[in-house]
Amino acid sequence: MALYFFDMIDGHDVPDTEGREIDGGLARVRDEALEDAREMIADAARIGIDVIGRRFEIRDEQRNVVLTVHFAEAIEPEHSVSAERSSTGHSGQ
Template identity: 45%
Template sequence: MPRYFFHQVRRGGLIEDLEGSELPDIDVARGEAIDGAREMMMSDAIHAGIDISSRRFEITDEQGAVVLSLSFTEAIALVE
């Protein structure tokens, strides 16, 4: 099963996902990114008044190639 890495891109730089997740395909990885972005936007950071809507996930494969980029604001509008 392929391993995907969900790196978080934000104004201050990149938060790397060093572990990754084994998932069956990129469609499942996309769903995980949508769920993760939505959860983070509902997190304590938002309740504290920190706007993280400009962040995005860059999903890479095991070779480090970006296979999908998903903005947090895009995750709000998407219907699964």
């Protein structure tokens, strides 16, 4: 298992000081970040707060950023930043 820190970035950065151990590589880390983002979006929506502009910067044990997950990806995966980067150039029109 590897230790990862999920720092939340939203203009008032919230560093993860404890981290969590995750097995399964970056794909599993990304899945957990998306799950967390969905929960935070739902909780915030219940009280009328928009958190869709937030993102997680995920750091490894050496505190190097290894992954960035935007909250928007949790609700619109087909329009995610990573999907845009891997786009084949097809506009869908």
